[in-house]
Amino acid sequence: MKRALKFAASEFLLVIVVALYLLALFRDPARAGEAAVASVRTFLGVLPIIVAVFGALGLFGVWVDKKAVAERLGEGSGFGTLVLAALFGTVLVGPVYVVFPLLKVVREHGARWAVIGAVLTAWAVKIPMVPLEIGMLGLRFSLSRSLLVALSAIPLGLLLEAAMRGSERRNAQVIREGSSV
Template structure:
């Protein structure tokens, strides 16, 4: 059985950050409280996104098998795969970094890199913000921008796939 090397860089970074907080807390305790309050505000904002992403992990791992992912989002995924990536990116909620672990898991199960790029690219299109965009910039600007982002996400995805092929 092949042993898998585990990258511990993230844990080392976390330990360094905690150590810095402790040192700063000892040297300048008045500066640590605002920082911890800010941290708590962020945690409260992203808590539900964590829950949703965790639930998606459970659903994907329980109901969706790697063969299904490969079928719809794998190397032979056609227009349906691109549409799923674009729509998924548009309807996704929360900051994009919250989706990285899920996307990594999907990539591990065979999702095309280009589709992951399209998903992340289209994350910037938020249906809830479209009325505000229309208000400030008008219908034509909003429609053109949205369509260009969708089309460019496909082009960007294909470019990334080609670059990764060259890298191999």
């Protein structure tokens, strides 16, 4: 029972979709069948890309030396480092619980907030998955989106840094005022 609940919580979308299919089957079996056929058709259409995407994720994982790049990002603070951060983000693969701690280490090595922000923004480009996006949404859509996200990485990083700097200055002021009282 406990395990079933845990499964339902982690795969809640699947539970919802199965429930919707049961409902559809009950009310309109013919159209429920149509929906299932449409699902399978869509899936088979992109299956080669899906296989390739996961294969590529594995390759990126072994070839991108995360530790070496992380160290370099911590050392520099110029515009070149921001560009490197954005490039690194586009090839970075991994779930949130791997990427956030990795960037925390980068920050502790002395990286600017803008570097962290640029990596996290460019991380949304997901180069290994772009072909899947092209297959489903078309070349123009996918390339425009990827390019615009990549170009946003550095501006967003700098704005984020400005927002963080505001807080640090205020904190410093609070400390100063506190000491003068």
